Each structure stands twice: as structure tokens, then as C-alpha cells.
Amino acid sequence: MRTRHITMAQALVGFLKNQYVERDRAESRFFAGAWGIFGHGIIAGLGQALQQNPDFPYYLCRNEQGAVHIATAFAKARNRKATFVCTSSIGPGATNMITGAATATINRIPVLLLPGDIFARRNVAPVLQQIESEHTQDISVNDAFKPVSRYWDRIYRPDQLICSLPEAMRVLTSSAQTGAVTLALPQDVQAEAYDYPEEMFEKRVWHIARPEPEGTLLTQAAEWIRAARRPLIVAGGGLLYSEASEALAGFAAQTGIPIGETQAGKGSLPFDHPQNLGAVGVTGTPGANTAAREADLVIAIGTRLADFTTASKTAFQNPHVRFININVAEIDAFKHAALPLVCDARVGLERLADVAKGYRITTQYAEFIADWKARWEEETDRIFALRQGPPISQGEVVGAVARAARPGDVVLNAAGSLPGDLHKLWRTSRPGGYHMEYGNSCMGYEIAGGLGAKMADPSRDVYVMVGDASYLMMSSEIITSIQEGYKLNIVVVDNHGFSSIGGLSRAVGSDGFGTNYRYRSTQTGQLDGDNLPIDFVQLAAGLGAHAVRATTREEVEEALEAMRGHDRTSVVVVEVDKEMRVPGYESWWDVPVSEVSEIASIRQARAQYEVAVQKERRHEINVPADCVEPV
Numbered sequence: 001m002r003t004r005h006i007t008m009a010q011a012l013v014g015f016l017k018n019q020y021v022e023r024d025r026a027e028s029r030f031f032a033g034a035w036g037i038f039g040h041g042i043i044a045g046l047g048q049a050l051q052q053n054p055d056f057p058y059y060l061c062r063n064e065q066g067a068v069h070i071a072t073a074f075a076k077a078r079n080r081k082a083t084f085v086c087t088s089s090i091g092p093g094a095t096n097m098i099t100g101a102a103t104a105t106i107n108r109i110p111v112l113l114l115p116g117d118i119f120a121r122r123n124v125a126p127v128l129q130q131i132e133s134e135h136t137q138d139i140s141v142n143d144a145f146k147p148v149s150r151y152w153d154r155i156y157r158p159d160q161l162i163c164s165l166p167e168a169m170r171v172l173t174s175s176a177q178t179g180a181v182t183l184a185l186p187q188d189v190q191a192e193a194y195d196y197p198e199e200m201f202e203k204r205v206w207h208i209a210r211p212e213p214e215g216t217l218l219t220q221a222a223e224w225i226r227a228a229r230r231p232l233i234v235a236g237g238g239l240l241y242s243e244a245s246e247a248l249a250g251f252a253a254q255t256g257i258p259i260g261e262t263q264a265g266k267g268s269l270p271f272d273h274p275q276n277l278g279a280v281g282v283t284g285t286p287g288a289n290t291a292a293r294e295a296d297l298v299i300a301i302g303t304r305l306a307d308f309t310t311a312s313k314t315a316f317q318n319p320h321v322r323f324i325n326i327n328v329a330e331i332d333a334f335k336h337a338a339l340p341l342v343c344d345a346r347v348g349l350e351r352l353a354d355v356a357k358g359y360r361i362t363t364q365y366a367e368f369i370a371d372w373k374a375r376w377e378e379e380t381d382r383i384f385a386l387r388q389g390p391p392i393s394q395g396e397v398v399g400a401v402a403r404a405a406r407p408g409d410v411v412l413n414a415a416g417s418l419p420g421d422l423h424k425l426w427r428t429s430r431p432g433g434y435h436m437e438y439g440n441s442c443m444g445y446e447i448a449g450g451l452g453a454k455m456a457d458p459s460r461d462v463y464v465m466v467g468d469a470s471y472l473m474m475s476s477e478i479i480t481s482i483q484e485g486y487k488l489n490i491v492v493v494d495n496h497g498f499s500s501i502g503g504l505s506r507a508v509g510s511d512g513f514g515t516n517y518r519y520r521s522t523q524t525g526q527l528d529g530d531n532l533p534i535d536f537v538q539l540a541a542g543l544g545a546h547a548v549r550a551t552t553r554e555e556v557e558e559a560l561e562a563m564r565g566h567d568r569t570s571v572v573v574v575e576v577d578k579e580m581r582v583p584g585y586e587s588w589w590d591v592p593v594s595e596v597s598e599i600a601s602i603r604q605a606r607a608q609y610e611v612a613v614q615k616e617r618r619h620e621i622n623v624p625a626d627c628v629e630p631v
């Protein structure tokens with residue numbers, strides 16, 4: 001057997017750089033390189049291996065959490081066909097990655113995490129940053145990655161890599177299983193040499209399958225479709241990862257069935273497709289939410305059916321509603337007691353189109369769709385045209401960015417009030433043009449994620465829209481975007497705190513308590529003094545970005561126009577009116593209100609809550625025998 005006498009870390013890099021994926025006969029390299037921040041737990045092992053492999057680029061980030069977001073956004077924008085490795089030292093560098101790991105796993109996005117770990121040899125323990133336990137020596141902070149990883153291993157001996165790496169790749173490239181994969185690397189083992197078999201470093205191609213739906217279930221699905229009078233498609237992120245937009249458009253054209261889009265699925269069809277009713281769920285449009293309420297059949301494709309999509313199980317009120325779930329992941333396919341088509345989204349749609357030939361929705365339903373569609377365009381125009389302030393409304397800012405962006409460009413966001421506004425208002429023209437991390441809604445994802453999305457496709461301009469609080473949590477990857485020469489267009493929406501959670505606080509009767517970025521007042525002892533004097537323009541400029549403030553609509557438009565000409569990351573800071581919100585339409589979100597309280601507004605909110613919660617349905621057990629509505 002031919003072998004290479006190299007260190008565990010060198011073998012690891014040697015293996016990773018030769019991994020490829022293939023789908024639909026198109027082949028590409030799976031790892032685009034490694035991100036990280038070196039410390040003693042990684043510098044001499046993996047750090048050295050990266051140093052001697054310049055064809056596997058090393059990228060230096062500013063925060064390990066940011067690195068994982070960069071990798072996640074990159075993988076999302078590449079439809080999960082490529083990602084990055086993220087490395088860290090042992091201890092705080094590793095735990096910084098945990099939030100990123102959770103974000104990747106919740107969103108079903110592949111990232112490979114390689115935290116350094118404490119010595120396997122143990123004799124010098126406790127080492128710097130080691131958590132000790134009286135009960136075991138087999139524990140480190142890296143055990144905390146277990147619940148947020150889809151595959152986890154610790155490499156105690158160099159030869160374990162030979163078995164562990166293929167498992168890591170199997171999970172990373174599995175459409176159904178993917179998420180964060182963690183291989184914890186004890187510091188001493190990284191530097192140990194072993195005779196690795198030469199075959200380990202040969203090119204290996206991982207096929208990404210398009211599993212077919214089962215025939216019997218497909219026939220049954222066709223029957224359910226034929227019986228449906230008010231069917232609705234819910235398009236989720238899996239549809240985009242499967243690159244199934246064309247298949248969706250074909251199925252929609254053939255049947256006339258309308259589409260509502262989840263946060264991850266937005267952009268499955270262009271916004272102006274005649275059957276695209278837009279966002280569905282808590283942050284949905286009135287058309288999509290009315291269609292959902294009345295639907296007797298929901299075809300849920302590539303969606304986790306999370307609470308924002310189901311409006312906490314209140315979205316689907318037709319007592320006869322049934323679900324056909326097309327999903328490559330069994331866990332999602334079986335939700336809502338659905339007819340489970342465990343298959344690839346594109347293939348599932350193509351097969352469904354074959355078996356449902358001849359079916360078409362009624363003219364009356366088609367008119368309902370056209371009517372809501374036209375009304376929604378008017379409502380969007382109304383919100384974009386508001387002339388408010390200054391401070392101007394956030395809806396106007398979204399409108400200005402939407403006008404500035406070209407059809408191929410990308411808007412990116414994750415947390416705050418912007419996800420709701422963008423889900424409703426953004427006019428997505430092409431798949432990938434709407435990049436929202438709303439599985440974990442992780443504050444801090446935006447700027448790092450923007451960099452990942454830009455690296456995934458530098459031909460598309462990326463507009464990062466970010467709230468002031470999220471910006472303050474993690475803006476440091478601006479420096480990284482400048483270091484690497486990837487220009488981001490960043491719009492900081494400043495409303496001096498949390499508009500989103502502030503609004504929610506009011507809705508649960510708590511009057512915005514603890515949601516403002518204000519001085520502590522000497523009179524009240526609360527955070528209700530003046531606004532804190534945060535200068536976001538100086539902050540961004542200090543990180544090396546081009547930065548301006550815009551106050552009026554015209555100034556925002558000018559700044560966005562000027563951004564186009566800038567050669568480095570460019571930031572515009574806009575103060576908006578915190579209380580001037582885009583309304584919600586026909587939806588609800590379950591946030592339990594205190595059952596007892598000394599505060600009258602909370603007692604009032606609780607009374608309303610008790611009424612609203614009664615609309616929640618038990619789709620898991622409500623299996624209607626007959627989908628035909630009584631006439």
C-alpha cells in the first residue's frame with residue numbers, strides 16, 4: 001500500500017481539497033477554503049497544514065461566529081453545493097462558533113467546523129482554556145457542539161480521520177441530513193504523523209441525488225389534487241436548493257394553483273408571476289394568507305412548516321384541509337399528517353405535473369388570485385410611496401433599495417423588523433435574489449452573511465439591510481470584506497433599538513420595556529432617557545468602509561446611487577421612525593402572555609391572547625377522511 005507520512009492536520013487538508021460534488025452531471029469543488037482565527041489550539045497543527053496548502057485558501061475573519069455565517073451564506077447562495085471550512089482554537093474561539101453552527105443546522109445548510117481541542121495525551125492538563133470535570137476527562141467545550149451539529153466526532157488518533165472524514169462528507173452533501181458538521185481536533189493529535197493511504201487524497205466526487213417519489217403515494221396525491229377546489233402551494237427553501245423554479249412554474253402554469261412563499265422560499269417564482277401571491281404566514285400578504293386560510297389542499301414543498309409559515313398553526317382554517325408535503329427530509333414530509341412525498345422537490349413537481357394532467361383550478365379561484373395579486377401590488381406601492389418624516393418610514397427605505405437594486409442583485413437580512421417588511425415587500429426577480437436567514441433569525445448574520453453571499457457570486461451586487469442593534473452586535477466583518485476585496489452595499493436602518501421586539505413588547509402589554517437604546521434615566525431608573533449618541537457613520541468609516549448618513553428619501557436615493565460607483569464596501573445610515581411599521585395582514589404569532597400580572601395592559605393582552613390561541617389547530621391528528629367540502 002502506498003502511503004504518505006504526514007500529520008493528521010496535513011492529511012485533513014489534503015483530503016478536503018479533493019472533495020467534489022456532482023448533481024445533474026455538473027461537478028464542482030465542495031470546499032472553497034477555510035476561515036478562522038488561529039490560537040494555540042490550532043496554529044501549529046491545522047494552521048501549519050493550511051500554510052503549506054496555498055491551493056486551499058485560508059481566510060482570516062474577525063469573529064469565529066462571523067466565519068460560520070460567511071460559510072453558511074456562501075453555501076446557501078450556492079444552493080448547498082459548496083461551502084467553507086471554519087477553524088478555531090480551543091475554548092472561546094470554538095464556543096464562538098456554536099451560534100453559527102445552530103444557524104447553519106436550523107437552516108439545513110452545510111458547514112464544516114474544525115475547532116481545536118484539549119490534549120488527547122492529557123499529561124499537561126489542564127491546558128489554557130480547558131474546562132475540567134471531576135467526573136470525566138473526556139469532556140471539553142466542543143461537546144457543546146453536539147446538539148447543534150448533524151454529525152460530530154473527536155479525532156483522538158490520526159488514523160481515525162480515515163473513517164471520520166467520509167462520514168462528515170456523507171452528511172454535508174446529503175440534502176436531507178445536512179447542517180453543521182463538527183470534527184473536534186485535539187491539539188496534540190493535529191501535529192502527529194501517520195502513514196495515510198495514498199487513496200485518501202485522490203479526487204472524490206459525492207453525487208447529490210434527486211430521489212423519486214413513491215408511485216402509490218403519487219397516484220394518491222393526484223387524486224387529492226383532482227378533488228381540490230382551493231389548493232395552495234407553499235414554496236420553501238428546499239425548492240430553491242433543488243433548483244426547482246422552472247418545474248414549479250411549469251406545474252403552476254398547468255394547474256393554475258397559486259403559490260405562497262416562505263422566508264427561505266421567497267424568489268422561487270418572480271414576484272410578478274401571475275400566480276405568486278407572495279409571502280405566506282405571520283409576515284405574509286393578505287392574498288396568500290386568505291388563500292391559506294381557505295385552502296382545502298396545501299402542497300408544501302421544501303418547507304419545515306415552522307411557526308412563521310403556519311402562523312403558529314392558525315394559518316390553515318379550512319376544516320377539510322389536507323397536506324401533500326414534498327420534501328427530501330422525512331421529518332418535514334410527515335408534518336401535518338401529510339401525504340408524504342419523500343423526494344427531491346424538482347422531481348416531485350415534475351412527477352406531480354404528469355399525474356395531475358387535465359386538472360385546473362376554477363375560474364372563480366383564478367379571479368380571486370388575480371384580484372389579490374393586483375391589490376397587493378397597490379399596497380406595496382402605497383408603502384413605498386409614503387412620505388413620512390424625517391425620520392422616514394422603514395417601508396420607504398425598502399422601496400428605495402428595491403428601486404436601486406437590479407434584477408440580478410441580492411437583498412440580505414436576518415433579524416429585527418426588516419425580515420417581516422422584506423418578506424412582504426421585496427420584489428424578487430430571480431432565485432437567490434432574496435437571502436433571508438430566518439430559521440435562527442440570528443442578529444449578527446447580516447454583514448458576515450453578505451460577504452458569504454457576495455463571494456458565492458461576485459457578479460451579483462449584495463444589499464445588506466441591517467437594523468442598528470444587529471449592526472452593533474456584529475459589524476466587524478466589514479473589515480474582512482475590505483481585506484478580501486468584496487464590496488457590500490450596507491443599509492443601516494437606525495431606530496435606536498428594537499422596533500421588532502419593541503412592537504412585540506407592546507402587543508404583549510409590556511409597553512416596549514427594555515427595547516430602546518437609551519440612557520438610564522435618573523428620574524425613573526429605567527432605560528427611557530435620551531437616545532444614546534451612537535454614530536453609525538463613524539463606526540462604519542472607522543472599519544474602512546465608505547459611509548454616509550441619509551435623512552430624507554432623496555438623500556437615501558442619492559446615497560444608493562453613489563454606492564454603485566464605490567470600489568469598496570459602502571454604508572448608508574438612515575434614521576427611521578420606529579413606530580411607523582408595515583402592518584401585519586391576516587395573521588398571528590403565538591407568544592404567550594403572562595397569565596397573571598399586576599399590570600393592567602398585560603391582563604388585557606392576556607384576554608386577547610386567550611381568544612386568539614383557540615384558533616390553533618392540531619394538524620398532526622386532524623386527518624380528514626374526506627376533503628370534499630359540503631356544498
Ligand SMILES: Cc1ncc(C[n+]2csc(CCOP(=O)(O)OP(=O)(O)O)c2C)c(N)n1
Pocket residue numbers: 415416417418440441442443444466467468469470471495497498499500501
Ligand atoms: C443573537 C440574537 N439575540 C437576540 C435576538 C432577539 N431579537 C430579535 S429582533 C431583535 C431586535 C433587533 O433590533 P434591530 O437590529 O435594531 O432591528 P429592529 O427590530 O429595530 O428592526 C432582537 C433583540 C435575536 N434574534 N438574535
Ligand SMILES: [Mg+2]
Pocket residue numbers: 416467468469493494495496497498499
Ligand atoms: Mg433597530
